[in-house]
Amino acid sequence: MKKEKISPQKSYKERYDLIRHPQRIRSSEVIEGVFDKVSYYESPDPTLIAAKGIVNGINCIILAQEKPKKGKDSQATGMITAKGYGFALDMLDMAEKKELPVVSFIDTYGGDSRMESELDGQSFLISDCISRFCSVQIPTVSFVIGEGGSGGALALQVADKGFMLENALYSVIAPESCCRIIFHKRLAAGEKLEETLPDALEVLRPGALHLKEIGMIDEILPEPPKGAHTDYPFTINIIKESLVDTLKDWVVTYKSGKQIIRKKTIDKILKERRRKVLNYGEFVDTLDALAKRKIKHKKPDNIKTIDVEREDFHRMFLIKAYLEKEGIDDTEIYECEKEWDVEKNLFRVAGGCGFIPLQQYLDNFYSCPKCGKGAYLSVEDQIEKICDRDTFQEIESDLTIEKLVGSERYNFGKYKASLEKLEGKTFSKEGLVTGTAQINGKQVVLVISDLKFFGGSFGAVFGEKFKRAVDFAVKYRHPFISVCASGGARMNEGPMSLAQMAKMNMALLDLKKEGLLYLSIITGPTTGGAYASYVTQGDIIIGEKGSLVEFAGPRVVTGAGVQVDRDVVLTDSLFNTGKIQHLVHRNELKEILSLYVDVFYDLKFPGARLSKGRIRDFRKPIWSNK
Secondary structure, eight states: OOOOOOOOOOOHHHHHHHHTOTTOOOHHHHHHHHOEEEEEOOOSSTTEEEEEEEETTEEEEEEEEOOOOTTSOOOOOSSOOHHHHHHHHHHHHHHHHHTOOEEEEEEESOSOOSHHHHHTTHHHHHHHHHHHHHHOSSOEEEEEEEEEEHHHHHTTTOOSEEEEETTOEEESSOHHHHHHHHSHHHHHTTOOHHHHHHHHHHHHOOOHHHHHHHTSOSEEEOOOTTOGGGOHHHHHHHHHHHHHHHHHTTEEEOTTSOEEEOTTHHHHHHHHHHHHHHTSSOBSSOOOOOEEOOOOOOOOTTOOEEEGGGSOHHHHHHHHHHHHHHTOOOSEEEEEOOOOBTTTTBOOOOOOOEEEEHHHHHHTTSBOTTTOOBOOOOHHHHHHHHSOTTOOEEEOTTOOGGGBTTGGGTSSHHHHHHHHHHTTTSSSSSSEEEEEEEETTEEEEEEEEOTTTGGGOBOHHHHHHHHHHHHHHHHHTOOEEEEEEEOOBOGGGTHHHHHHHHHHHHHHHHHHHTTOOEEEEEEEEEEHHHHTTGGGGOSEEEEETTOBEESSOHHHHHHTTOOOOTTTSBHHHHHHTTSSSEEEOGGGHHHHHHHHHHHHHHSOOOSSOSOOSOSSOTTSOTTOOO
C-alpha cells in the first residue's frame, strides 16, 4: 500500500482531542491486526502487553502499553507499574538471548505514580529500561500510536527505527499536570483546567514534527483525515507496511524458514543508535578548557534561630524544660519543624525533631542532625561539603542554549526572558555545574544540579554538559560523581528535555564500558526525570537522610488524586528497602565518597565491565545467582 501524504497539521488541542477519543485504536488492536500467530506472555501488569508474533514470516517480541477503552473488557490503566517495567526488562533479556527483534507500541498517560509503584522502585526500573533499550544487542522498532507520556513512554520507546502517527502526541509531562504546575494561579482563581489545556500544550509542543526534528522518531505515519479511530484497517496497514519494510533490512529468512539477523547488522545498529541518542541536542562548539572558579560561601539567611531568653515566659519555660530533658546546654537553638504543604510548595519531608543546638545544625551543613531536614544547599555549599578546598575547576561554564543547533525553537518568548533574568544570579549559566575536583587528594569529575536555576531541571544544555563531563572522565579515567537536587525535565523545552534522559543514560554506558566508577548522590528534592534516569544508574547510590525523592512531584501526584505517603517519598525509605547503599547525614558524605574514590585508585579496575547496570539489582536477593 502506498503511503499517503501527511495531512495539514491540526492544532495541538485538536490532536489532543483525537488521541483522547474514546474509540482511538489501542495497542492490542494494532497487534492483532499487524501480526500473525500471536502468543501472549503472562504479564504481571495488565497495562503492559508482552507477546511473540510473526509479521511477513519474521518472529518478533512485542512490548506494548495498553490504555483502557470504553466497551472493552480490560484491567489496563494506561500507566505501567514498576512490576510491568521489571517484566519488560526480562523480556528484553529473552529477546536478546533468542536474537529476535523487539517491536514496541507506545500509548500511555505516563508511568504509574501510586505509592505501591514508588515502593517497588518505579524510577529505578524506568531508568533501567531506558538504558537497556540503549544497549540491547538486537534491532528495535517503536511506534507512538497515541500518547507518549513522559519517562513512562520513553522507557519503551528508544529504538533503532521510530515511527509516530501524525496526530499522536509525546509530552515531557501530562498536559493536565503541566496546567497544575504552570497555571496553578489561574486554577486557584477559578479557571477550569480544560480552559488552560490549549496554553499548556503550546508550552509542551508535543507534536510529531518536533519529535522528528530532535531525532526521537524517524518517520511520521499518516492517519485517516478524521483520525485513526475512523478507519482501523488503514491505520493497521500503514503500521504493518512500515514495520515490514524496516525488518527486511535487518533479518534474512531462508527457504527452510530459519531466520537470522544479518551479519554485521548488530554492530552497525548499535553504533548508529549510540550516535543518534547522544545527538538529542547538537551543539556548535567543542569542549571548553578548565577554569578555576572562586567559591563564595554565604550562610542561608532563613535559619530559624531561637533566643530562649527573649521568648514569652510560658514558651521560655517549656523550651528550657525540653533542653534540660535532652541535656542541651547551648543557648543558641535551632527548631526543626515539620514542613509538608502541597499548596505552598513546601516538600521537605522529614522534620518535627524539636529544638537542637544551632552549632550542630551548622556543622551538618544547615540540616537537622537527627532527621536530616534542612536548607536547600547552593552549588557553592555542595562543593565545600564534598571537595578539598580550592580544588574545584569548572568545565563548560559558557555552554548555553544559544549554542544549540536550532535553538530558536526554544529560546524565545517567556522562556528566553526567564533565562536572561537568571543571568549572573546563579553559579553557572545552566542548571548543571560540571568540573573536576579532588577528594582527599584524588582527582574526580563532579556534576552538580543547581536548584537556583529553574529548580535544577534539565534541558538540552544540561544533557550536553552531562555528556561532556562523562567524556572528560573517560578521557582522563577519573571516577564520576553526580549530586542531584532537581525537579526533573524542564517543561519549557518540551520533548527535547525528555530526550536528555536517554542521552545521559547512554553517556553513562560509555563510562561503565571503560570500567570507571559512578557515584550518585541523592539530595532533596530529587523528582521526575532526573530520578528516573541518571540518578538511579549509580554503581553506588548514596542518599542524604530525610531528602524528598519521588517519581512524580507531590503537587503532580496529589493533583491526580493520589495520596502521597510522606514516609515513602524520602531517601530513608530507599535505604530501608535496599535500593540505595548508603544513607548519610550531610557532614558524613565526604567520608563515604573518599572510601570509594580511594578504592577505585588503589585497586586495579578492569578495562571493561561485563555488567553496565548497578552493582546489585535490588529486585533480586543478594544470594541469588539468577
